[in-house]
Amino acid sequence: MSSWYKSWILLTGFILFYVAYLLFGAFVFSTIERPVEDKLKRDIQVLKEEFLNQSCVNATSLEHFLEGVLQANKYGISILPNSSASSNWDLASSLFFANTLVTTVGYGHTTPLSDTGKAFSIFYALLGVPFTMLVLTACVQRLMHLVTYGPISMCRQKIGLEPLAATAIHFAILLLVVVLGFFVVPAVVFSYIEDTWSFLDAIYFCFITLCTIGLGDYVPGEKPGQNFRSLYKISVMVYLFVGLMMMYLVLRAFHRMADLHGLTSFFQLPHCDEDIEEDKEPIIEAGHEDQHEAEDSAKPLDPASQTSYNTINR
């Protein structure tokens, strides 16, 4: 019973801490962004007044006009003269949209306008999201052998490190490689291709995209007159997919490492998936077994097995 209580208490503590975290973030954002917003608002007001003053347009007609413009802009249609004739829904862009829908990034720079489009997106997402997750998980599982178990066992065999140390080092290296390869380098590329983006904007974009948050304030390839727009969008898609895989990989490696070090048991968090054993390849069996031994040694810390998310099976 005490373990059950403990798990509930931990969960409540977790939730409270989480709420506190959110409040803290809200406070910080508010403090940072509010002044800027004020300034922008004031500027716009000034602009409108200037426009109205110098012309014969009255306020209501201007408002009416602006509403129409903004409505169109919401759907990605720009009224500006030098906006390219390229549609937002040509094949490459539609593919990009489908990809953002299915990977749950969801920029929102182009959204379905028609009712049928909306209904279709509902079903498409309901099917496509689990499908994508399945594929990503499958890829990650195989990649784990390549990237994680192999090097770790090699490390242990050749250098003779302990499993704990080996996994920690390996995770650090993996993190470094992923950050370099999937954040820094693409950010450089994006900041180069997109004129209006700074390096920080590009890193911000990479991060927001790869975490599948996808705010949509920065979307690559939306510049009017973009060269090789289709190719660009498709390569961004590929980047998104591969980057997501790497993020999952890092997350999984972290989870295993935490398991190994007993962190998950300590916090009574869900354990890492044990079903990887099915796909074990013989060469890394030794390392894998040792990892399991270490995990087993860490297991006695865990009194309540039901916190493991994977025990929800039958």
Added chain:
Amino acid sequence: MRCPTLLALLAGVMLYLVMGALVFRYWESPMESKEHEKLLCTTRDFLGNHSCVTAQNLSDLIKSVVKAVEAGLDVKHSSTNFTSRWDLASAFFFCGTIITTIGFGNLSPRTKWGQLFCVCYALVGIPMFGFLLAGVGDHMGTGLRKAVWKMETLFLKRRVSPTYVRIMSAVLSILIGCLIFLAVPTLVFKEVEDWSFLEALYFVVITLTTVGFGDYVAGANRRDGDLFKPLVWLWIVFGLAYFASILTMIGNWLRVLSKKTRAEMEELRAHATDWTQNIQNMSMDFRIPNPLDLNDPFLLQRRRWKRSTRRRVRRGALGHHGRQGVIGENGHLPNRWVSHTRSMTRLEVRNEGTRLGPGADSRVSARSEGRSLGRTLARSLSMPAARSVMELDYVRDPVAMMMLQGESAFESKSLSESPESDSRSEVSSSDSHTSDMCTPGQGITFASFDASGSLCTGERGSQGGSRQVFFQEDIRFPVPLQQLPKSHNPTKPIPMSPIFSVKPMPLPMPLPMPLPMPLPMPTPPGCKMLDFFGENLAYIDESSDTLSDRNQPVEGAVSPRPRKPRRRSIRRQLPHRSTLKERDSDMQPPSNPPTPPPLSHLRD
């Protein structure tokens, strides 16, 4: 997951994306051009109506307005009093969307510091939310599992099949979740935000799958009612947790299913190998004489006979007295005979098949093959007498008899599938069954077989009669016991002598003739029976241990006499083997030696 599966999955996802792209393009492009047209019209009208505005001015204005809107400003309401969009509630909501990776985007940080902070904030917050989701999902999953379990027990009481119950419970749980987390919020949003039903549903789905376009955001336009946004956020969390737990449950079931099918396949394979192993063992048992049974007269006789036949074989004296050489060294027919009989049986198989009509073709053919084997042998060896024995046995258990008939034949057939040596030995054993009966015919030192020998000779004389008789035996298995010479009917396979000696008269007489069917085949399955019987004896004696093990399960039900059940068990093994092979369902884990399935199989 295997590589081909993975590649197939990847290809599937790619195809899915392309399909979606095409469909979206089809639906959205026309709408887009329409909107564009409308906008151009509006601009033209505006410029026309208000001639003092130049196009340049207008485009400048529009640019700034659009930038402001992208910054999150709401320029539609040009009220001078300023209500920031970054009030605490909205900021809280924004943080929530960041953490859950929904990311609507209707509000986003514009400043450099804001963006930087956003990155760090998300780095910490997303894993934390992941753990929270896992924990909440776990508890919800436990509750869900309990409810589902209760439901399942309810259904299982009504004897619904487990898989069906499982599927139903899955569907039900999904439906309930959909109701609580999809349908109710849709209606709420429809009312509160004044959206259409489709728009509300669209928002709910896009949010719960964490796509989060941001074209529709609940609570975006409300300045009052600050309780609404946190409530929306709570709904998001629980909805996400619920669907994550559902997905995990389904994933686990799929995994268990794949493991089970894999396990079942493994079991099947293990069964198959075990059976072949056991068959081989049994055939080995046939060959290995048990040195402990030296005192058994029958065996002694047999061994002496074997030696004599071997000597005769070596001298090449096989021929008309083939039956002497019929039994090979290990008590089986030599291959020569096997091939001979086989070739003969081929002719008869077809006839048998047509005659016997329905039933598994293989079984029929096998049975006919086996029987014709026996028949041909019997014919050549002028067999017959064992018929009585067969009758005796048959009487006991018609089904068994029938099975046996089919079985011994089936056995030969099935053995043809198994390794060559086995088939040969088994076939030869079945042949030897037939031969055994009659071998104690001429020139055989078996005193015990004298009666049968005489029977044989007697039979030989009356081929026609025997024909009919035997045919009857073929078809009508349950030969009424009372017609048979009494005494020891069933029992005592060992020693054979008493039985045969007891049999007073040649069998053909008492057998009720009346077989309506025209019988092309004269062979006596009875002979085969006897042979089998003989072989049984040998089997029993030589490997009595295993046999007694085998007998245990079957014994009690059938008959009080000790021997009979043993025989029956042997016979029953054959049918069971075949029936088991025929029906792949509910296999029992093989033991070594294979325990015959309970009698219920026969009684089915």
